[in-house]
Amino acid sequence: GGAAALGVAGGGEKAGGFAPYYGDEPMDFKINTEEIMTSLKSVNGQLESLISPDGSRKHPARNCRDLKFCHPELQSGEYWVDPNQGCKLDAIKVFCNMETGETCIHASPRNVPQKNWWR
Structure with a gap:
């Protein structure tokens, strides 16, 4: 009778006893090592492409000098x-x-009409 009178019986208990967070058993977390390694490899690849871009559309360099510095064999x-x-x-x-590390931008438009500027 005393526990019911204090209101303890309804709030914290479930049909089989107290709620699971009152127990002292640790939760069983399954660590998926394969998933963690896959994520780490992905992050490593992304960092590598930032540190050493290859000049592709997916991994552009800042300029040709940087590309030459990262990949002297290009x-x-x-x-x-x-x-x-x-x-x-x-x-x-x-x-x-790549001999000089110069970045050459293609002209747009390719041709500029010649005009008499000295009129």
């Missing part, structure tokens, strides 16, 4: 750069002179 040619290193969607295709 030949001169067209690569993707993202000078502001923001969103990769605004990366542009440029010509990289």
Whole structure:
């Protein structure tokens, strides 16, 4: 009678006894090592592409000089750069002179009409 009179019987108990958080048994957390390793490999790959970009559209370099520094074996040619290193969607295709590390931007438009400027 005394416990019921104090209101203890209804709030903290379930049909089989006290609620599970009152027990002293630790929760059984299953650690999925394979899932953790997969996540770590993914993060490692993303960090590697930030530290050492390859000049692809997916992993643009900041400029050709940086690309040459990270990959001295690359030949001169067209690569993707993202000078502001923001969103990769605004990366542009440029010509990289790997002998000098120069970044050459393609002219747009290709031709400029000649005019008489001295009139």
